[in-house]
Amino acid sequence: MKFFVDTADVKDIRELNDLGLVDGVTTNPSLILKSGGNIIDVTKEICSIVKGPVSAEVTATDYAGMMKEAAVLAKIADNICIKLPVTLDGLKACKALTSDGHETNLTLCFSANQALLAAKAGATYISPFIGRLDDIGLNGMDLIGEIRTIFDNYDFETQILAASIRTVNHVKEAALIGADVITAPPATLKALVKHPLTDKGLEAFLADWAKTGQSIA
Numbered sequence: 001m002k003f004f005v006d007t008a009d010v011k012d013i014r015e016l017n018d019l020g021l022v023d024g025v026t027t028n029p030s031l032i033l034k035s036g037g038n039i040i041d042v043t044k045e046i047c048s049i050v051k052g053p054v055s056a057e058v059t060a061t062d063y064a065g066m067m068k069e070a071a072v073l074a075k076i077a078d079n080i081c082i083k084l085p086v087t088l089d090g091l092k093a094c095k096a097l098t099s100d101g102h103e104t105n106l107t108l109c110f111s112a113n114q115a116l117l118a119a120k121a122g123a124t125y126i127s128p129f130i131g132r133l134d135d136i137g138l139n140g141m142d143l144i145g146e147i148r149t150i151f152d153n154y155d156f157e158t159q160i161l162a163a164s165i166r167t168v169n170h171v172k173e174a175a176l177i178g179a180d181v182i183t184a185p186p187a188t189l190k191a192l193v194k195h196p197l198t199d200k201g202l203e204a205f206l207a208d209w210a211k212t213g214q215s216i217a
Contacts, residue, residue, distance in 0.1 A: 001175050004052075004161070004183035008035035010045050012186040017050050024052035026105070026127075026163070026183040028083070029059055040076060047077035053124075055105045057083035058093075066093040074102055081105050081124060086114045091121045098122035105161065112146040119156035125181065130174070131164035140164070141173045148178045168192050 002023035005016050008031040016022045025046050032039050039056070047054045056076065058069040066089060070082045081103040084090040094104045098121070105125040106118040110133060118126040128147060130140030147160050159180035165171060168191050174182050 001179065002052075002181040003189060004055075004181055005189060006031070006163070006165070006183040006185050008032050008037070008042050008046065009186070010035075010042070010049070013046055014049055016186060016189060021189060022050055022052070023181070024054065024081075024183075025050055026055040026083070026161075028055075028057045028107070040072075043073070043080070044076050047079050051079065053079055053081040053103055053105075055081045055083040055107075055125075057107065061085070061087070061089065063089040063092050066090065067096065070097055070102070083107050086118060086126075091117055094118065094121040094123050098124070107163070110143070112143065112150055115143075115147040115158075115160075116150055119151060119154075119158040123158045125159050125161040127161045127163040127183070129164035130162055130170055131166040133164075134166070140170075141177060144174055144177045144179050168194075 003021055004024040004026050005013055005022050006026045007013060008027045013025055032042060035042050043054065043056050056073045058066045060066045060069050066084060073082060074080055082097055083105040084093055086106050086109050094106060097104050103124040105127060106123040107127045109115055109126050109128040115126045128143045133140035133143060144160060144162055161181040161183060162174040162179040163183050165182055165184035165188055168188060171182050171184060171192060
């Protein structure tokens, strides 16, 4: 499974990239707003930090506008992935962009039918939003399972990018079901390493080592 970090905070991206935990980055208009920077400048810096795909989202809702914005975003760096909404215009733009050799990420997916359409349009990634489905009383992981089954049935190459990840359990469950990628906030990715028994065991080991009076280096 690949790990994408869902943020436009350059400091967090650099820290996780240095740890070797980042395969890519996803951004959106809300994250760009939170960063406080210009979308072109922020995205360009992110692309210089990570080698993997960096999703940059269009804000237009019509096909012509999406294609115009996509042309601007694609020029930022070679590792730009154009992020589009799962709408009819978004699917049309996806088909055109993938045909031209660009990577695409279809976002705001909430149904298996939307994912099927994205795969038919040749999307590189489809982003089902797990947490937002949980918020309205549904089980977001059920959607991941449905998409996995459909894609496997027909050997679609579109990768399932589990998004709106809220907890470490979301990451585990997505991995068990077979999502190709998860994108999560920096805090969630860093929390994956934590376990109280690990902390307790390390504390005991260090206490015993101190009693030996030895030094390895």
